[in-house]
Amino acid sequence: MHIVVIGAGVVGVTTAWSLHKRGHQVTVIERLEGAGLETSKGNAGQRSYGVVSPWASAAMARKALTYLMDRDGPLKMRMPPSLDTLRFLVSTLRFAYAPGVFGLNRRAMLRLGIHSRESFLALEDELNLVFDGDHAGLMHLASSPHMMTEYVDTAEVLDELGIENQLLSPQEVREYEPGMRGNGPLHGGLRYATDGTGDCHLFSRSLAEACEKAGIEFRYNTRVNRLVADHRRVHGVELEGSNGMHERLEADAVVLSAGFASPLLAKEVGLHLPIYPVKGYSLTAPLLDAEKAPRSTIHDDNFKVVSTRLGDRLRATGFVELSGFDRQIPETRLQTIRKSVNSRFPGAADLSAATTWTGFRPMTPDGPPIIGRGTRENLFLNTGHGTFGWTLSAGSAELIAQVIDGETPALSLDAFRPGRFAE
Template structure:
């Protein structure tokens, strides 16, 4: 089959790779001049297979207002909120208060996480990609006794699903992270031993090149505009090149992996994808002394900031902000991220010299991504991966390829079904 994939982020590129591996002719449409240039660009770089959880978390609902009001709080809301923001917030509340839903969705996401890890390992064996990738574990620091208590519950769930993890004392944390000599509060940590890291942007670009070598056509600087449906089938897609020329591209099947920009392509065919751009920020900087930085990746629950080693660089990331597609980078957000890093890894990098970035998590109001057949027989969706698209990309690419080929997917996809928002 000839399959068009819309979107050259990490999800679109892994999807293209899996489809090419199965012998399909694949064309990727990407409006930027390189792959992975939107949300996949400078994220927290964690491949956190054991951490994945749904956005609509009932435990967070009552913490949300204090978090918004606290200057250093991890959640921010732009005032006055837009209609889209309010719709997203109310939908989130509805899912958070649906009895049992969070637990079911979390397990579904963790199963996809386990599968994604397997697929990443296979992909890294097959292709020699350079992206500062590693699987040296991930630490969630506990800066309060309460946090440590919550990690005990998570530890039992991970045991039940066969995901390796350990509860660490503060001494064991310092042994694992000798550069962590800062004065941030520390009661222990949960170690996700088989999780990993990697530069998602470098990976997406390297994978795009590898795919092209294997025969995938990646068309950059083209905007996919409209799917043309003919009864129960999509027959073609219209696209506009950067010099304004319109084209119509026919194919046997279409996959939408356009992240935050997926809805306007699918909605005219009768399916609403309520994906909201949840903003975050990052700093990336070469380390002055790598021995004083993290050995892998840590989540500092004090500020909800993630610090990750990427080779000799440090990537520090934080904030969940509801501000629509606003791309401003306020100094106050960067100051909080810097404060977190300094409280754990003082002097490891000149944070004032860091490259700054903001991006939008393509979030569904419940949390699981949207993976499956869309509103036409040959239209497929692999989008809406929210906080965990880098982590889940390799696994979701494999399962959408299985769906396209009419195989039983490796994991149950009920939690990810595209039609769930109108049920």
């Protein structure tokens, strides 16, 4: 089959590879000039298979107000909120308080995380991809005794699913991360022993290059304006090049992996995808002293900032902001991120030389991604990965390829079904 994949973020590129491996002819359409340049560009770099959890949770809803009131708090919202923001929040609250839904979605996402780890290992074994990647574990710090008790509950779910983890004393935390010499409060931590790291942009670029060598066509600087469809099938896509070119490209099947832009194309074929662009920020700084830097990836619960080692760089990332689509980077956000780094890893990196970035998580109101068949028999969706698209990409790609080939997917896709928002 000739399959068109829309979007060359990490989800689109991994999808293209999975389809190619199954013998399909694949064309990837990307409106930007290369792979992994939108949300996949500057994320926190965690492949956090054991951490994945739905955005819609009653616990999070209870903390939301406190987070909003705190200047350094992780949750921000533009006031007054827009109608789109309000709609998204109402839908999130509905999922958060629907009995049993959080637990089911959490387990479904964790199973997808486990599957994705296996898929990444196979991919990395097969291709020599250069992306500062590792699987050296991930750590969540506890800056209060209360947080340690939350981690005890988390560890129970991880044990249930066979995900290797360790509850650590402050001394054990420092043994795993000897560079952590700052004075931030520390009451222990939870280590996800088999989780990993990696630069998602470098990975997307490196995999796209491998795809091109293998015969997959990438058409950059080309936007899909419209799906060409009748009531039963999609026949192709209407393209527009940055040079003014217009073309209709025929396809036997289409996969929509356009991140936060997916709803626009889906709408035309009667598919409601309530994906909201949840903003976040990162800074990436060259290391000054590798001995003082994280070895892997650390989640500082004090500021809700993640610091990740990516080769000879440190990436620090934070904030969940509901302000619609706005690429500004306020200095106050960067200040909070720098505060976290300095309280844990002082002197590790040259923060004054950091590059800064903002990106938009393609978030569904409940949290799980959208994986499955759309409103036409040959339209498929692999999108809406929210906070965990880098982590879940390799596994999601295999699952959608199985669906396209008419196989029973390796995991139940119930939590990821595209039609769940209309129910």
